[in-house]
Amino acid sequence: MTIFEKSVAGRKGYELPVYDVEELTCEIPQHLVRKEPPMLPEVSEVDVVRHYTDLAMKNYSVDRGFYPLGSCTMKYNPKINEDMAALFTDIHPFQPRETITGAVKLMGHLKELLCEITGTDDMTLQPAAGAHGELTGLLVARAYFEDKGELEKRRKVLVPDSAHGTNPASAAMAGFEVVELKSGEDGCVNLDELKTHLDESVAVIMLTNPNTLGLFEKDILKIAQMAHEVGALLYYDGANLNAIMGRTRPGDMGFDIVHLNLHKTFSTPHGMGGPGSGPIGVKKHLAPYLPVPVVRKTESGYDLDYNLPKSIGMVRSFYGNFLVMVKAYTYILTMGNKGLKHVSDMAVLNANYLRKKLSKLYQVAYDRICMHEFVIDNEEFAKKTGVKTLDIAKRILDYGMHAPTVYFPLIVHEAMMIEPTETESKMTLDKFVEIMEKIYNEAHSDPELVKKAPYTTPIRRLDDVTATKFPVFRFKK
């Protein structure tokens, strides 16, 4: 039942303090005064508590169990992170500078840590999510070429077909023409394919490495060299940096711009779809174009630098999703140098362990050593059994776990993208394998059973085709 149906006229769940200020008359012109109150729920505090508790119980979350959403990095979110963020909730972004010293310092420290981790020279913490970071990074690239007088000729951004959907979307928003690079046989960027597109009309090559197949672009150093030879920039989608921490850095591999998803690699919770935080680090030559303000070390501490005449401007108000930064900062302090490497080691170990185990039943799209995630290709499986990836996903829900990412990347048609993350134990992984085995057997013995799943969830399979054809956007009485 919706909260609107629980509403009873005249009921209330709030109480405001005693009010002893003289009351004036309302001077708002009559035609601008609201005539009908908005239909908001009229409920008691207990009603609110029960409603939202009930909704929460209908959700699956990392705190409930395994959530192997590939590319989304659903790792455990340490509780201390929340406590630390709560220390900063009551400060106003426009407080006088001298009253926000601690917050600015925290941003300064975080920036320095992230520059070290990415191998970049400067950074903005302003973007509110990964895709927002991509847009920011591409706007920085654009400003750079504009400044050099090359924007007219550099119209293209090259993006592999295995890229996350936000990459081409961001490039288009930044006003570039998107050229798709077909992946090679081995799931990596094909150098010959790259060569046919790479010339001085290219502004940026956007790569995720490891890519969305969970594979490391083994030719990365060569690709960087090729990009720079024609004067193009190399962009790193670092949403999933959690595979390589402590061993290599995007900046060292030749990337000029890097975005991070603090809400993935750095353990901040995803909040059902956000907030995230998508800082971008850049090499020196791009620093003048970063959005303002940029936090910088000064003689006396840290300060907010608004004096960047070549800046792209701002990409959101204030400084970004600051509380998310506090959580990421807390995490980095907690894990430290060796801890972060251990994170990647265990994330990669878990992924390879699962890959190996599952490859006995399912077909792994590229069955070689993977990084933090890998992709199963169920095309043959579906042909043989009639059971599609979507059905398997729904059946996993019945067994009490969350399903992996499905139908992504687009280049694998019946894709199932699995990312266990480092915070899952061998015991959990074995349990998942057991479930996948059961489903494998069911698909062969009783495919209809799997095709009608799920059965045990708060609701059965939903009709999203009708939902989109005849959309119902809101509750109506």
Add this chain to the structure above:
Amino acid sequence: MHRYIPHTEEEIKQMLQEIGVSSIDDLFVDVPKTIDGYNIPEGRDEFTVKKIVEGLAKENVHFEPTNVFLGAGVYYHYIPSVVRHMASNPNFVTAYTPYQAEVSQGTLQMLFEYQTMMCELTGMEVANSSMYDGASAFAESLLMATRITGKTKMLVAESINPEYRTVAKTYTKPQGIEIVEIKYDETGRIDLNILRSSLSEEIAAVAVAYPNFFGVIEDLKAVREVIPQNIVFIVVAEPVSLALLEAPGKFGADIVVGEGQSLGVTPNFGGPGIGFFTTLEKHVRKMPGRIIGETKDLEGKKGYVMILQTREQHIRREKATSNICSNQAYIALINAIYLSTMGPQGLKEVAWRSYNNAHVLAKMLEEKGFERIFKGEFFNEFVIRVPDNYREKWHNMVKEGILGPIPVDRVYKTLGPSALACATEVNTKESMKKLVEVMSK
């Protein structure tokens, strides 16, 4: 071993064996090793980490909300305890985008209800389930206006929050969109004569804020009468004010956007907040962001799913209506819980008290010789003329525990020395008296 990472030495050995490699390093053969660890400190225990972060928190000045008279886009309101408690449920906090609807009905229903509430407040037909913040929502409304009309020239009121306009310029420049800023008149409202003479065939949209950055309430009826029907009418609204002000939808708005921070969200040093985005059904396919819709399951039970996803980046890639993926869904939850708790009556009382306190404060300041700069009727903020040395005074007020009206003349240079004062329901008679006293010293 680490407390967040469960692997024992023995398990690692077994797993490596299963994979068929002899060491962890064997899993990284493709990766060029450029570093051996980072030049950052080693990890620390929880007690020590807390001390470090608490130390940074203590370096900030925390003001009593009653003593805050600074708004400018971020507002202190009273947030009932129930809001934080319900929003802290880990099944909300640690879930992600509802890719598997059957185990995400909590998220989906909540967002559907949030969308309904935003439609109700704004008087619009469709809301999405959130944008990053008010500024980026505004920027995306201009991009959407171009998709609707095929035109690229925008008339934007200069009285829209300066940060929103800055962000909008950053977003729209690559699309070749031209933004023409329209001056305000002596009332603080958009100058209708200038607006009228700036109209032409090329115009895609006209945008105003309601109330605007000066706190002044724009006459949406008068604005809509000036602009032809085929021009997209964008309103940047402050959601608390909408409990008192007629909904923009009633005046023919095509898109209503804004910042939802004032609906139960703490100031958070400017983020996270939330951008809300609403429009009419006829424009929905041009709209950015995720939308949740109602449907049925195969047994006929009511449920919720993400709809119209073909507009989104994961399917349309470079042709998508926006690149937004992770949004601010968790903040939408806070908005929904707050609005459920306050209801229509509570929100109206909050709006009324904010209005009343601001007007009482304006009167008190006027009596001390602080002149209000704009004649137009205002909501919870107003601009006053201040002495030349006000900026110094503003900093000094901190010693009295007061976060005073913010100087705005650096942005609005032609106004001369001026400050934007704000009051909400959290200010008291006492605190307002104290502010006036400190300001007139």
